[in-house]
Amino acid sequence: MLIRYKKAFEKIAMGLLSFMPNEKDLKKLQQTMKQYETEEDRQLFLWKEEEDIIGLIGVLVVNEYEVEIHHISVNPSHRHQGIGKSMVKALRDIYPDKELIPNENTAAFIEKCEICHGSE
Incomplete structure (x- = not known):
């Protein structure tokens, strides 16, 4: 399930x-988090399964027609299970x-999955 980022999830989101x-440097990572927390056109979502947060997808609302996917990440122990694809589908909703x-x-990633335009 895709949920909106809350400050309480900051550490897991940063992880x-x-x-x-492009987010390996701590200062860059902190700057990115601050952008998601303060800029209205940026949204960060977390993927929650049961009680665990195992994925993240961050977007920039470019205009009234487009949303640009800036970040997509899944915990390595949960990869190759379709979670990234599920996050993009939920984002489409x-x-x-x-x-x-x-x-x-x-x-x-997006091109590999062919999921932005609804072709699955």
Whole structure:
């Protein structure tokens, strides 16, 4: 289940974000978290299964037509189970009237799964 990020989940969110190649540096990671917490056009969502948060997806609402996926990360012990794909599908439900587009950091995953435009 996709849930909105709350400050109480900051440490787990930072841990999941740190798996992104461009978020290895602590200062960069803290800056990214601050952007999600303070900028209205950025949204961070967490994937929760039972009581565990095992995934994260972060977006930038570009305009009234597009939402850009900036971050997508799954706990390594839960990878290859379709969680990333499920997060994108759930995101499509949250933004039904917007096109989901990847950025340079998420393009390879999104294209591999062919899930932004609804072709599954």
